Amino acid sequence: MNKQSMFHQLALIEEKVGGLYEEIGHLKNAMLELMEENKNLLIENQHLRERLQQRETELEKKEKRQSSGVKAKKDKKKRAVVGEGYDNLARLYQEGFHICNVHYGSLRTDGDCLFCLAFLNKQG
Structure with a gap:
């Protein structure tokens, strides 16, 4: 060489x-x-x-x-469960997964999904 x-x-x-x-x-x-x-x-x-x-x-x-009584306790428990569910869905969305009914569970590759954001912003 x-x-x-x-x-x-x-x-x-x-x-x-x-x-x-x-x-x-x-x-x-x-x-x-x-x-x-x-x-x-x-x-x-x-x-x-x-x-x-x-x-x-x-x-x-x-x-x-x-109000007080049984009905108030049931509503509080229901709201706590819904809040926890929304929190879990928000966490999944932040981790990069779809939470909308159109693409639920699939990986988000194109940035934010309007369906997912609409679902997250929905008032319960």
Whole structure:
């Protein structure tokens, strides 16, 4: 193998390594963006849970003022179960799965689904 051939091979290897470094840089940036988005979503989720808890407390107070007895307890239990179900569906949606009746359970690949969002925003 002559010197020119060795130099040419070395230049090709250097080019490939440079491409790999560039690709690693892009992956690193994408990973940082995902980590930041995940952190923001965790914070937002915590705020929503706090707000939900606050709203449930307000509804409980209002319910106690309006009526007491067996019916009030049944409604409270039903609302707690519905709230937990919606929370689970919201978690599944945040993990990247469809929760709408059109594509339920399949992986979301094209961003947000209007059917899923409409379902989540529906007032129970």
